[in-house]
Amino acid sequence: MAEDIEKIVEAFSDDLRENVRKMVASLKGASRTPLNILENAGRIQNIFDFTQEKMSEMFPPAEPIACQQGCTFCCHLLFFTDALTVFIVADRLKENCSPEQLHALRSRLTDFIDNEYGVTQVPRPPCPVLADGLCMAYDVRPLVCRAQNSLQVSQCEEKHQGKLDMVVAHDIPLRVWTVMSEGIAAGLAEAGLAGNESLEFVTALRIVLDNPAAMDQWIAGEPVFEPAQWTDSDGPPGPLH
Numbered sequence: 001m002a003e004d005i006e007k008i009v010e011a012f013s014d015d016l017r018e019n020v021r022k023m024v025a026s027l028k029g030a031s032r033t034p035l036n037i038l039e040n041a042g043r044i045q046n047i048f049d050f051t052q053e054k055m056s057e058m059f060p061p062a063e064p065i066a067c068q069q070g071c072t073f074c075c076h077l078l079f080f081t082d083a084l085t086v087f088i089v090a091d092r093l094k095e096n097c098s099p100e101q102l103h104a105l106r107s108r109l110t111d112f113i114d115n116e117y118g119v120t121q122v123p124r125p126p127c128p129v130l131a132d133g134l135c136m137a138y139d140v141r142p143l144v145c146r147a148q149n150s151l152q153v154s155q156c157e158e159k160h161q162g163k164l165d166m167v168v169a170h171d172i173p174l175r176v177w178t179v180m181s182e183g184i185a186a187g188l189a190e191a192g193l194a195g196n197e198s199l200e201f202v203t204a205l206r207i208v209l210d211n212p213a214a215m216d217q218w219i220a221g222e223p224v225f226e227p228a229q230w231t232d233s234d235g236p237p238g239p240l241h
């Protein structure tokens, strides 16, 4: 029985990865426009939400999910994402924030980067997009943020303090995130675009907010995200849990 379920999940994962790859790989030639890039990024987030919700109904967590509005432990973790996500987050922030809010955000981003918090510092300060305990880009937050579903908030706190490496989490959202990230990376490579899931979010976001031409330059193949790219050949640090 367990083997049968695993086979179903494997087959579903393969289809999901392939569909995401095709969607992202379609960003070629004349269809590689800013509008299509943002629409593609939004569609990916919708697919993630829908898929993880349906899969979670079929394979519910062993205990209730502990995550609640206002709990921000996972917003203190280092994370990596892809270029499509960085563009949609930046676009939404520019659209929704006042000039004062944007100015404050850019100061937090600069502060964060200038202090070189690095990979290992714990506790790390929060993601600069967090303001008054809330994500300023919640509806377009990265897949990795959507995938965090802890079963025990006490473990999140211990991880935040550097006392624990792994938190017990619901496996389904993490699995959907991993599979979709693989599809995004494969699709970007096929479309000849840089910026797979190895972009450090804070650095990449500041690049886009600081440079209004960043998307056009990225479309033209310029290495706009180079300072944010994780370069270790083993790839960026894995899932947060």
Ligand code: SF4
Pocket: 074, 075, 076, 127, 128, 129, 130, 134, 135, 136, 137, 138, 141, 142, 145
């Ligand atoms: S993007 Fe939003 S949800 Fe993700 S770490 Fe930053 S503040 Fe938290």
